[in-house]
Amino acid sequence: MSGPKVAVVQFPGVNCEAETLRALQRVGLVAEVFRWTRAPAELEAFDACVLPGGFSYQDRVRAGALAAKHPLVERLARAAERGRPVLGICNGAQVLVEAGLVPGGGTVELALARNRMPGRSGYYARWVHVRVERSRCVFTRALAPGTLLALPVAHGEGRFTSGTPGRIAALARAGQTPLRYADADGALATGFPANPNGAAGAVAAVCNAAGNVLAMMPHPERAQDLGQLSRAIGGAWADRRDEALERAGEAAGRDAASAGPAAHAESPGPGLLLFEGLRLHLEEA
Amino acid sequence: MTPRRTERSVQAWIELIAADPEAVSALAVARTHLPAGEGLAGLRRFRVFELGGRFPPRRETEDLLHRSTRFYNPHKERCMVRMEPADPAPLEPGERAVLVFERDGERREAAERWWRHQTGEAVTVREGVAFVLRFEPGEPAAERTRDLSVLRDRLHGLLCNPHSQEHRTAGAEVPLRWMATPAEGGEA
Numbered sequence: 001m002s003g004p005k006v007a008v009v010q011f012p013g014v015n016c017e018a019e020t021l022r023a024l025q026r027v028g029l030v031a032e033v034f035r036w037t038r039a040p041a042e043l044e045a046f047d048a049c050v051l052p053g054g055f056s057y058q059d060r061v062r063a064g065a066l067a068a069k070h071p072l073v074e075r076l077a078r079a080a081e082r083g084r085p086v087l088g089i090c091n092g093a094q095v096l097v098e099a100g101l102v103p104g105g106g107t108v109e110l111a112l113a114r115n116r117m118p119g120r121s122g123y124y125a126r127w128v129h130v131r132v133e134r135s136r137c138v139f140t141r142a143l144a145p146g147t148l149l150a151l152p153v154a155h156g157e158g159r160f161t162s163g164t165p166g167r168i169a170a171l172a173r174a175g176q177t178p179l180r181y182a183d184a185d186g187a188l189a190t191g192f193p194a195n196p197n198g199a200a201g202a203v204a205a206v207c208n209a210a211g212n213v214l215a216m217m218p219h220p221e222r223a224q225d226l227g228q229l230s231r232a233i234g235g236a237w238a239d240r241r242d243e244a245l246e247r248a249g250e251a252a253g254r255d256a257a258s259a260g261p262a263a264h265a266e267s268p269g270p271g272l273l274l275f276e277g278l279r280l281h282l283e284e285a
Numbered sequence: 286m287t288p289r290r291t292e293r294s295v296q297a298w299i300e301l302i303a304a305d306p307e308a309v310s311a312l313a314v315a316r317t318h319l320p321a322g323e324g325l326a327g328l329r330r331f332r333v334f335e336l337g338g339r340f341p342p343r344r345e346t347e348d349l350l351h352r353s354t355r356f357y358n359p360h361k362e363r364c365m366v367r368m369e370p371a372d373p374a375p376l377e378p379g380e381r382a383v384l385v386f387e388r389d390g391e392r393r394e395a396a397e398r399w400w401r402h403q404t405g406e407a408v409t410v411r412e413g414v415a416f417v418l419r420f421e422p423g424e425p426a427a428e429r430t431r432d433l434s435v436l437r438d439r440l441h442g443l444l445c446n447p448h449s450q451e452h453r454t455a456g457a458e459v460p461l462r463w464m465a466t467p468a469e470g471g472e473a
Contacts, residue, residue, distance in 0.1 A: 054458040060307040061314075062446060065436075069318040072441060099439050099447065106438050111447030114387060163388075 003281035007034035007046040009076070011067045014054035014091065018129060023272060026051065026224060027279045028221030033277040038078030047282050051092025051221055053154075054245055060159040063112065063157045065095030073099045077106065083140050083285075085278055090155055093205070093215035100186040101264055102215045103176050104208030109167060112217070113159040117216040120150040125154035126196050127230040128206045130179040131186055137178035139274045140223050149179075150237040151218035153204075158217040159195055160206060168200040168282045179205035179216055183217055184235035211283040220271030294462045295340055296367040297350050298375050298415065299332040299357040312473065315443055321324075321432030322443075325425035329417040332357070332377065333384060334393070334462050338408030343368055349403060355396035367461060374459035376417055381430040384453040384463050385445045386413030411464055416444050430454055 006029050010017045017033050024031035031050075034043065043049065057066040072096065079085045080101055088096035092114065100106045115124055131149040132140050143149075162168055171177050180191035181202040189195035190200040197217070205216035222228060226241045228235065244267040288332050308330040313466035315322030317441050334356060340346045350356045357364050365375050376382055393410040418433065420426045434452050436442035453463050462465045 057310055060310045061443065065443065066310055068439060069314050069443070071318070077439070100435065106440075108436050108438060108446065109448070111446045111449035159449075161449055172351070211418070280460050281396075 003030050004047040004285075005029075005045065005050045005281070006050060006278070007043060008032065009036075009051050009072060009092075011036045011056035011070065011095075013058050014052055016052040016054055016089065016221060018221065019224070020050055020052040020089065021090040023221045023224045023275045024278075026268075026271060027275045029275070029279055029282070032231070036070060036072060041069045043072065043075050043079060046084075048278060051059045051086070051088040051095055052221070053090030053092060056091055059157075063099070063134060064096075067095045068098035069258050073101075077099040077101055080208070080213045083210065083212055083283060087139060087278065088141065088213075088215045089221065090158070090217055090219055093217055094157065096215040097206075101213050102206045102207055102208050103171055103236070104210070104213065110160060110162050110206065114157050115155070115196070116159055117192050117196070121128050123154070123156040125150050125152065126190075126193055127233045128194065128204075129182045129184055129186075129194055129233075129235065130138045130268060131182035131188065133172070133180055134174070135175040135176050135178040135207060135215055136180070136209075137205075137207040138161045138211050138278075139207075139214050140279045141177045141211075142277045142280055143273060146186060148184075148235060148237070149192065149223075149273065150222075150233045150235065151220055151223045151271055152198050152230070153218050155197070155217060158199065160199040160201075160203040160217075161179065161202070165264055166170065168203060170283075171206060172201050172203065174209065176207050176209060177201065177203045177205065178207055178214065179203075179218070184233075220274045223269045223271030224275075226267040231243060240267075290464070292337070293334040293338060295334075295346060296459075296461055296463070297317055297334040297336070298365045298367070299354060300329065300365075300375070302360055303361070303441050305330050308416075311443065317326040319440060319443060320324070320434065321429045324429060325418060326421050327419035327435070331415040331417065332414045333353075333413050333435070333463070334396075334456065335411045335413075335462065337462070339371050339406050340368070340408070341404070349400065351400050353395065353396070353403075355399045359383050367459075370461050372457075372461075376457065376459070377419065378454075378457070379419065381418045381420075381426050382455045382459060383411050383416045383430060383434045383444050384417065384455070385416070386411065386452075386464055388449055388451050413464060427454075427456070
C-alpha cells in the first residue's frame with residue numbers, strides 16, 4: 001500500500017494502539033504500530049506520528065514523565081520541528097506536555113495535573129463535548145470554529161495548568177487551544193462535569209504555534225463509530241446516532257442479511273473527523 | 286493519668302519491602318538519559334505522610350498508622366515514624382532527599398476521617414513522595430539533586446513538574462513539617 005504513513009508509537013503500558021491504528025486506516029492512511037524497542041531513526045520513514053493513550057511505564061514518577069525522556073521522543077521532537085504532524089492522545093498528550101513539545105520550543109511550560117473535581121478525586125471517565133476553536137491546528141483544520149464533538153475522557157491527570165500566571169489564557173488567545181470543553185449547546189464549560197477535570201480555561205487540547213503538534217485529553221479513537229456514543233450524550237451527535245440507527249433498522253427490514261446493528265455501529269463518529277484532518281493535511285503536504 | 290497531648294507533627298516514611306519498580310525506573314531513566322543523572326548511584330522512593338494535630342504516645346501512633354490501609358499495607362510496606370525533629374529520616378550519610386507533592390496541598394481526607402473515627406481527634410493528613418538520591422563519590426550531590434528535581438526540558442529535570450507540583454530538598458536533616466517549609470528554606 002502506498003500513501004502517507006503514520007507511526008502509532010507504543011511505549012510499554014500504552015493500551016489504545018489497536019483502535020488508534022483502526023481509526024487511521026479507516027480514513028485511508030497507512031499506519032503501523034511502532035514499538036519503543038525499534039531504532040528511533042526508523043521513525044524517519046513516517047509522515048506523521050500518533051502517541052496513543054494508556055499508562056506508559058505504569059505512570060511511574062508522573063504520567064508521561066518517563067516516556068518523555070525516551071530517545072524516540074527526541075526524534076519525534078526533531079521531526080515535529082520540521083513540520084511533521086504529531087498527535088498525543090491522553091497519555092500521549094501527557095508525554096508531549098512533559099517533553100515540552102506543546103506549547104512548543106522544548107521548554108516545559110505546562111502540566112497535566114491531577115483532576116480537580118468537587119467531592120471526588122482520582123480517575124474519571126465520562127462522555128463530554130468539546131468545541132473546536134479557531135487555530136492553525138492541522139487536526140481540526142477541516143472543522144469550523146464552534147463545531148461540537150462528543151468524545152470520551154478517561155484519566156486521572158488531565159487538568160491543563162501552568163505555573164506561569166496567564167499562560168493558558170495567552171495560549172487560547174494565540175489559537176493554541178483548538179479544543180475546549182463545552183456543554184451540549186456549545187457554551188464553554190464553566191464547571192464539573194462538563195469540564196471533567198477542572199482544566200484552566202476549559203482547555204481540552206493544546207497545540208504548538210505551527211499547529212502540527214496536538215496534545216488532547218479526550219479519546220477520538222474511542223468515538224470513531226457512531227455506535228460507540230454513550231446513551232447519556234445529548235445534542236446533535238445523539239440525533240445523528242439515532243438517525244443512523246433508524247436507517248439501519250429500515251435497511252434490516254428490507255435486507256436482514258446485509259444490514260443490522262453493525263451498520264449503525266460503524267457509521268463514522270465524531271472522533272474520526274480529527275483523523276480526517278490529518279489525512280487532508282498529509283495529502284496536501 | 287493520661288499524658289497531655291499538644292499540637293505537633295508526625296511524619297511517616299513508607300517504603301516498599303520489595304524492590305520498588307518506580308524507583309528502579311526513575312534511576313534507569315535518570316542515569317541513561319539525563320546529564321545530571323550519570324553519576325547517580327542509587328535511588329529509593331518513599332511515600333511520606335505528614336500529619337498535624339494532637340497524637341498519642343509514639344507506640345500508639347505507630348500502631349494507628351499500622352492498622353489502617355489508608356496509610357500503608359504492612360504486608361508489602363514498612364513504615365518509619367518521626368515524631369521529634371531529632372528523629373532520623375531514613376537517609377544514609379551523603380544521601381539527598383527530594384520531596385514532591387501536589388501544589389495546593391494533597392490532603393488525604395479519607396485518612397483524616399479514619400483517624401477521627403478511631404481517636405476522636407481531628408488531624409490533617411498530607412501525602413507526598415520522597416526520592417532519596419545517592420551519588421558516586423566526588424559528584425556535586427546538591428547541584429545534581431537540584432538539576433534532577435525540577436523538570437525543565439527533555440534533558441533536565443525529572444522528579445517534579447513545577448507547573449503542578451512543589452518540591453523540597455534536604456540532606457542529613459529533614460524538617461518534621463517539610464511540606465509546610467517554604468521552598469526557599471527547604472534546602473538543608
